[in-house]
Amino acid sequence: MTEALHLAAANLLSPMVLFFxxxxxxxxxxxxxxxxxxxxxxxxxxxxxxIGFKGGVxxxxxxxxxxxxxxxxxxxxxSFAIPLVAFAFLRLTSTLPTVDGAAVAAHYGSISVVTFAxxxxxxxxxxxxxxxxxxxVAAAMETPAIISGxxxxxxxxxxxxxxxxxxxxxREVALNGSIVALLGAxxxxxxxxxxxxxxxxxxxxxxxxxxxxxxxxxMGLVAGRGLRRGLQDLRPPVLLFGLYMPLVGGAxxxxxxxxxxxSAGGAALLITLAASASYIAVPAAMRLALPEARPAIYLTLSxxxxxPFNLALGIPLYIAVANAIAG
Numbered sequence: 085m086t087e088a089l090h091l092a093a094a095n096l097l098s099p100m101v102l103f104f105x106x107x108x109x110x111x112x113x114x115x116x117x118x119x120x121x122x123x124x125x126x127x128x129x130x131x132x133x134x135i136g137f138k139g140g141v142x143x144x145x146x147x148x149x150x151x152x153x154x155x156x157x158x159x160x161x162x163s164f165a166i167p168l169v170a171f172a173f174l175r176l177t178s179t180l181p182t183v184d185g186a187a188v189a190a191h192y193g194s195i196s197v198v199t200f201a202x203x204x205x206x207x208x209x210x211x212x213x214x215x216x217x218x219x220x221v222a223a224a225m226e227t228p229a230i231i232s233g234x235x236x237x238x239x240x241x242x243x244x245x246x247x248x249x250x251x252x253x254x255r256e257v258a259l260n261g262s263i264v265a266l267l268g269a270x271x272x273x274x275x276x277x278x279x280x281x282x283x284x285x286x287x288x289x290x291x292x293x294x295x296x297x298x299x300x301x302x303m304g305l306v307a308g309r310g311l312r313r314g315l316q317d318l319r320p321p322v323l324l325f326g327l328y329m330p331l332v333g334g335a336x337x338x339x340x341x342x343x344x345x346x347s348a349g350g351a352a353l354l355i356t357l358a359a360s361a362s363y364i365a366v367p368a369a370m371r372l373a374l375p376e377a378r379p380a381i382y383l384t385l386s387x388x389x390x391x392p393f394n395l396a397l398g399i400p401l402y403i404a405v406a407n408a409i410a411g
Contacts, residue, residue, distance in 0.1 A: 100202060101395055103297040107304020108392070112312065119302040127299040128364075131201055132265035134288045134295075135219060140273025141281045142216010151344065152217045155354075158340050159221040162358055163228035166333050167193035171236050173329065177321040180381070183237055187370045187377035190233025191386045192329050194362035195225045197266065198303065199391065201296060203356040203399050207349045210403070214349025222357055223266050229362070230369045237374055300395075307388045314384030322381070326361075326389030330398055334359035334405070342409045352399075352406035359398055361386035 110117045119127075143152070167189035174185040200222050207214055273280065281288065315323075337358025341351035363386045370377050 099293070099297050100205070100300050104300040104304040104307075104392065104395055107301040107306075108308045108311075109304075111305045111308025118305060119298070124299070124302045127295055127302065128198075129265055130291075130295050131299060132197060133269040134292055135197065135201055135204065136266040136269030137273035137284070137288050138281065139216050139219025140270040140275070141278055142273075143220070143270075144274045144277040145216065151215075152220075155215075155217065155221050155344055155346070156224050158344060159224045159354075159357075160228050162336060162340055163193050163195075163225040164232050165193070166336060166358065167229050167232035167236065169332060169336070170325075170329055173332070174322070174325060177325065178319065180322060183374055183376045184378055184381050186233045186236035187374050188325075188382045188385055189236060190229045190370065191361045191363070191366045191382050192333060192390075193225075193229025193232055194227070194366045195222055195357045196360035196362055196386075196391060196394075197222060197364070198299065199360040199394050199399070200353065200357060202300075202395060203353055203402070205293060205296065206399055206403065207352060212349040212352070212403070214347060214353055218350055218353045218357075219266065219270055221354065223270070225357055226362070226365050230366060230373075233366075233370070234373055303387070303391070307391065310380075310384045311388040314380040314388060318381060318384060322385070323389060326385040327393055330359040330361070330390050330394055334398070334402055338402075338405055338409055341406065346410065348403075348407045348410035350406075351410050352403045355402040355406055356394070356399060359402060360394060361390045363387040363391065 107117070167186075170192040171185055171189035174180055174188060178185070180188070204214075276283075334355045337355040338351065340358070341354045344354075346354060363383060366386075367379065367383060370382065371379070
């Protein structure tokens with residue numbers, strides 16, 4: 085517990101967190117500060133490429149083995165299972181309609197690549213190593229949760245929207261920009277190895293923290309605007325869900341990490357992935373497959389509640405837990 089508190093205190097004063105807080109406060113104060121959308125998309129693309137490339141290099145150095153395959157399979161199962169647990173909690177504690185509950189649950193089974201990037205940065209700063217193939221694990225966890233969410237919606241009677249959009253949804257998921265960038269860069273990093281990383285280090289390594297700060301400033305602005313619009317649609321039990329569900333997902337991730345025998349760094353990343361909530365891939369899929377679901381609910385929870393919680397307090401806690409289970 086002492087280690088987690090120490091990491092949390094240091095994390096709260098990190099430039100990344102403070103830039104997010106700056107954006108959040110600016111939006112809540114109705115400032116006209118903004119980052120143009122083309123720039124924000126470019127920042128996101130850079131993060132996906134840098135994370136994917138470095139992960140591919142890690143796999144090239146580690147090699148493909150049984151643990152990698154087992155980790156990918158476990159990640160898929162975890163991404164399928166977390167929405168079922170999330171939906172059960174929402175049904176027990178809230179009066180959200182089935183379609184909204186299913187959409188929210190899908191967000192919590194998928195992952196936030198930006199949260200993953202911040203955890204990677206934290207581990208690097210603490211000089212804690214991790215398995216490079218966790219980048220592939222992150223990509224594998226993007227989409228199974230969407231299928232779980234649609235299953236939950238169908239079971240609750242939301243058949244029309246889900247059924248008529250199946251083909252378009254599969255295409256949307258397969259060609260989602262973040263997945264294409266992440267896996268494409270991963271493959272390039274795997275093919276070129278450490279020599280390739282040396283060649284592009286001035287682009288892929290050196291600017292990473294600065295770009296992450298700018299991206300988190302934009303995320304703070306987006307989260308603040310979402311909170312202003314979405315809080316009126318959220319009752320206390322649903323708001324609390326955005327705080328405890330990361331801990332539930334993280335606990336499930338910790339169990340899987342222990343079973344896989346991951347290193348402390350690898351366990352921390354898997355726990356972080358299981359505790360995060362998507363606000364890029366899944367919202368796009370839900371808009372297509374479940375247009376009846378309200379973005380003001382699922383985006384406010386994932387980006388306005390869970391993301392700041394993980395950024396400020398969650399990641400240090402997950403690192404401390406990982407050190408305990410891997411030690």
